[in-house]
Amino acid sequence: xTSNDVPGAHVFDGVRxxxxxxxGVGPNATMQMAFHGAEVIRxxxxxxxxxxxxxxxxxxxxxxxxxxxxxxxxxxxxxSVAINLAHPRGAEVAKRLVASADVVTESFAxxxxxxxxxxxxxxxxxxxxxxxxSMSMEGQTGPHAKFRGFGLTLQATAGITGVTxxxxxxxxxTGVAYTDWVATxxxxxxxxxxxxHRRRTGEGQYIDLSQFEASTLVLDxxxxxxxxxxxxxxxxxxxxxxxxxxxxxxxxxxxxxGDRWVAIAVTNDDQWRRLALLLDRQDWLESDELCDAAGxxxxxxxxxxxxxxxxxxxxxxxxxxxxxxxxxxxxxxxNVRDAHEDPQLAHRNHWWTSDHPVIGEMSYESPxxxxxxxxxxxxxxxxxxxxxxxxxxxxxxxxxxxxxxxxIVEGVVE
Amino acid sequence: xxxxxxxxxxxxxxxxxxxxxxxxxxMLLAGLGVDVIxxxxxxxxxxxKRGPMLREDQDSSLYWAQMNAGKRSVTLDLADEADRERLRxxxxxxxFLFESDAxxxxxxxxxxxxxxxxxxxxxxxxxxxxxxxxxxxSMWAASDLIGHVSGGLSSLVGxxxxxxxxxxVEQAYNITALNAGSAALIAxxxxxxxxxxxxxxxxxxxxxxxxxxxxxxxxEMDGIVTERAGGARAFADxxxxxxxxxADGYVAFVRIPASMKALHRWMTAExxxxxxxxxxxxxxxxxxxxxxxxxxxxxxESEIEEFFAARGAxxxxxxxxxxxxxxxxVNTMQDIVDSPQLAARGFFDKVVDxxxxxxxxPGAPLKMSATPWRTRPxxxxxxxxxxxxxxxxxxxxxxx
Numbered sequence: 001x002t003s004n005d006v007p008g009a010h011v012f013d014g015v016r017x018x019x020x021x022x023x024g025v026g027p028n029a030t031m032q033m034a035f036h037g038a039e040v041i042r043x044x045x046x047x048x049x050x051x052x053x054x055x056x057x058x059x060x061x062x063x064x065x066x067x068x069x070x071x072x073x074x075x076x077x078x079x080s081v082a083i084n085l086a087h088p089r090g091a092e093v094a095k096r097l098v099a100s101a102d103v104v105t106e107s108f109a110x111x112x113x114x115x116x117x118x119x120x121x122x123x124x125x126x127x128x129x130x131x132x133x134s135m136s137m138e139g140q141t142g143p144h145a146k147f148r149g150f151g152l153t154l155q156a157t158a159g160i161t162g163v164t165x166x167x168x169x170x171x172x173x174t175g176v177a178y179t180d181w182v183a184t185x186x187x188x189x190x191x192x193x194x195x196x197h198r199r200r201t202g203e204g205q206y207i208d209l210s211q212f213e214a215s216t217l218v219l220d221x222x223x224x225x226x227x228x229x230x231x232x233x234x235x236x237x238x239x240x241x242x243x244x245x246x247x248x249x250x251x252x253x254x255x256x257x258g259d260r261w262v263a264i265a266v267t268n269d270d271q272w273r274r275l276a277l278l279l280d281r282q283d284w285l286e287s288d289e290l291c292d293a294a295g296x297x298x299x300x301x302x303x304x305x306x307x308x309x310x311x312x313x314x315x316x317x318x319x320x321x322x323x324x325x326x327x328x329x330x331x332x333x334x335n336v337r338d339a340h341e342d343p344q345l346a347h348r349n350h351w352w353t354s355d356h357p358v359i360g361e362m363s364y365e366s367p368x369x370x371x372x373x374x375x376x377x378x379x380x381x382x383x384x385x386x387x388x389x390x391x392x393x394x395x396x397x398x399x400x401x402x403x404x405x406x407x408i409v410e411g412v413v414e
Numbered sequence: 415x416x417x418x419x420x421x422x423x424x425x426x427x428x429x430x431x432x433x434x435x436x437x438x439x440x441m442l443l444a445g446l447g448v449d450v451i452x453x454x455x456x457x458x459x460x461x462x463k464r465g466p467m468l469r470e471d472q473d474s475s476l477y478w479a480q481m482n483a484g485k486r487s488v489t490l491d492l493a494d495e496a497d498r499e500r501l502r503x504x505x506x507x508x509x510f511l512f513e514s515d516a517x518x519x520x521x522x523x524x525x526x527x528x529x530x531x532x533x534x535x536x537x538x539x540x541x542x543x544x545x546x547x548x549x550x551x552s553m554w555a556a557s558d559l560i561g562h563v564s565g566g567l568s569s570l571v572g573x574x575x576x577x578x579x580x581x582x583v584e585q586a587y588n589i590t591a592l593n594a595g596s597a598a599l600i601a602x603x604x605x606x607x608x609x610x611x612x613x614x615x616x617x618x619x620x621x622x623x624x625x626x627x628x629x630x631x632x633x634e635m636d637g638i639v640t641e642r643a644g645g646a647r648a649f650a651d652x653x654x655x656x657x658x659x660x661a662d663g664y665v666a667f668v669r670i671p672a673s674m675k676a677l678h679r680w681m682t683a684e685x686x687x688x689x690x691x692x693x694x695x696x697x698x699x700x701x702x703x704x705x706x707x708x709x710x711x712x713x714x715e716s717e718i719e720e721f722f723a724a725r726g727a728x729x730x731x732x733x734x735x736x737x738x739x740x741x742x743x744v745n746t747m748q749d750i751v752d753s754p755q756l757a758a759r760g761f762f763d764k765v766v767d768x769x770x771x772x773x774x775x776p777g778a779p780l781k782m783s784a785t786p787w788r789t790r791p792x793x794x795x796x797x798x799x800x801x802x803x804x805x806x807x808x809x810x811x812x813x814x
Contacts (some may be wrong), residue, residue, distance in 0.1 A: 007503075007584045009604070011600055011604045058722075064702070077782075087472040123588070139781070141758065142756075142759045144755035147755075149742050151658070153740060153741070153742040154742060156615065156664075156742045156745065157731075158745070161517060161666060162664075162746050164571060164579060164580075164581040164584045166573065170664055171744055172573065173666065174567065174571050175570040175571050176570055177627060181589055188596040189595050190782060192596070192602070193599065194784075195603070196422065196423060196599070197420075197604065203784050205784035207781065207783070209781075210780075210781075212756075213759070216750060217442070217779050218589065219747065220581055220584060220588065221465075221476045222583055222747040224775055224776065226746075227751045227776075228476065228773055229469060234582070235582045237577075241465065246559060248577040249664050257639065258641065263560055265557040265569070271555075327555045329555040329556050329560045330555075331563050333563040333569055333578040334564055335569035335639050336569065336570075336626060336632070336633040338566060339623050340630055340633055342564075343551070344549045344550055347548065347622065350623060362634055362635065365624045368590070368593040368618075368623075368736075369594070369615065371600070371601060372526065374612065
């Protein structure tokens with residue numbers, strides 16, 4: 001326990017994860033388990049630091065590896081041990097750590113763990129019931145197993161980029177490392193399923209998670225449609241195949257800066273009539289064609305133009321209020337400031353504050369779920385690189401003080 | 415390696431009362447072995463009528479086939495007290511109940527979390543809603559689009575001269591469902607400790623707010639409101655291009671330092687005579703200090719454009735990756751079906767659907783060495799009506 005631990009429910013008390021994963025997917029998955037009480041130990045090296053330790057934002061002028069808020073976002077509630085895996089004795093230390101772990105996670109290019117003697121076959125010799133989860137781009141096998149990428153480019157392989165854009169322009173993708181948010185959950189679900197299986201049978205296992213395969217899950221019926229009919233889904237802008245009007249419309253300046261937009265989704269005929277009434281469009285109300293979705297889908301250009309004429313005279317807040325008051329789905333296209341200040345997210349206490357000796361006080365996301373009976377405590381801040389090395393080498397790996405000092409001298413602890 | 419034939423979560427049962435917002439969470443659990451019972455209203459769940467359809471008729475939904483694969487089905491009229499009582503009885507035999515009604519709607523019918531808690535203390539009751547169970551927006555009308563924009567992601571998606579965008583498949587629903595799956599299993603492990611189920615409140619807005627990368631952090635630390643940048647990654651106030659045209663479509667490529675020497679070697683090997691200075695670009699980060707001028711970037715990009723424009727997406731992928739360049743094709747759904755990587759890993763499977771016949775379906779989204787994934791067809795309406803209700807009436811479950 002450290003000083004900023006607070007009491008709470010530790011669902012995964014006693015579960016230790018040796019986390020060799022880095023960047024987004026693996027660390028995000030293990031962080032959710034750390035929130036709920038797992039002891040997650042990030043295996044790190046200043047020689048080959050996590051990409052996000054060099055990322056931003058960071059306090060102005062502070063360039064060391066502990067200054068990245070992006071790294072902090074993915075690593076709260078964890079410990080960090082410095083092990084130079086490129087050093088001949090690094091693997092020996094890692095093996096001792098693995099022997100004390102329930103779960104081993106990694107996201108290196110396939111082959112790396114094997115090269116340092118930590119393949120699943122080796123790891124299970126040390127810890128027979130271990131659960132090991134590899135989370136690579138395209139899986140451990142196959143002709144593209146060693147192809148490289150990251151969330152910004154993998155979403156293209158995984159089909160998400162191709163269905164995000166305007167029909168008359170090139171696709172744009174989501175602008176964030178989108179597949180990270182998908183594969184993370186397959187990692188959590190895989191590991192928790194394996195832990196449950198082990199609890200009942202005593203049997204550990206290996207999980208080969210391909211971020212590509214995992215990410216195809218969120219394509220709905222896109223893949224099954226192409227596989228069985230040859231049809232290929234195309235980007236539709238903000239339109240929908242079933243509902244109209246359905247779009248994101250320009251609003252009046254509300255003096256918060258930037259351009260302002262509001263999403264409106266009419267999902268049934270009642271909502272349509274209420275919208276037409278609100279906008280005082282007698283012609284829309286009286287039209288036989290527009291009374292069902294098929295007719296409205298055929299008239300989308302005209303409907304969108306009519307709605308935009310109205311939204312341009314309103315602020316985003318006004319449109320939300322007016323439409324939600326009569327049950328029409330509407331919400332501002334929140335930007336990051338809106339998300340940061342959103343009253344509903346504030347009500348859920350979604351942004352968790354964390355104080356860090358280098359980064360200072362910042363807020364970071366919390367899980368999208370709330371558990372009624374076992375809410376987690378506020379997580380410990382993200383660790384400094386190697387902050388818990390002494391604990392891990394001495395307590396978990398069983399090195400004496402002299403051996404630990406010797407490993408520092410030899411450059412294993414770095 | 416010892417192989418059990420049991421799927422990882424085979425001892426468990428889930429009741430699925432969700433709309434499209436939750437379908438994926440229970441589909442995933444069904445693949446992992448959970449006995450998922452789709453509780454449908456009389457006439458069937460609305461997404462049975464949702465396209466794309468396999469045939470001309472409106473009873474051949476591939477959406478239903480995909481999102482409800484591996485589930486069983488029972489029809490209950492929850493407007494009718496006798497059927498609500500059947501649901502309560504069923505809940506005594508279940509480990510999870512997933513629902514996505516408006517906050518309070520289940521309780522108003524006597525089947526909310528508190529109503530079931532006494533009779534079914536083991537039940538993990540997962541409520542999936544647009545904004546969560548309480549709060550100023552909890553009763554707001556919503557849809558996938560509303561969930562998407564409410565978390566902030568649309569502000570980072572789309573061309574700057576047009577409206578913020580959502581992906582044209584329901585990402586907000588599906589990301590939310592994945593969060594619900596994770597949360598349900600955390601609650602299952604909590605039950606191992608406490609012996610009791612609990613209420614799990616999942617918010618679509620919160621799920622989407624967690625997809626903002628580091629953009630919100632830049633606002634909090636530096637006051638920067640990052641805006642959408644088309645086929646580029648908006649990085650605080652700088653954007654780095656991702657999408658390039660090629661001969662038959664598009665590819666994704668980011669000029670990160672680690673790719674630049676390899677790109678130069680690759681272009682040289684293909685006889686393209688690259689003019690850019692590989693050493694220099696290998697030392698230029700896409701963010702931070704010492705960034706190149708817009709003109710320098712434009713010149714580099716035009717050289718890359720010209721090289722990509724003469725080649726096809728899949729061939730750029732194969733040859734670029736073999737040269738160590740992080741390039742990816744902008745795959746269509748058909749490209750995914752045709753992927754040699756997925757074929758080599760046996761990703762696709764066949765099932766015989768009682769209504770649709772033989773179907774090619776996506777298989778396991780993760781490979782677990784000791785516990786098999788279950789690929790099974792979606793249920794027909796009332797397919798398991800009698801077996802489920804008869805068993806529930808006689809089954810006294812002994813808990814976990």
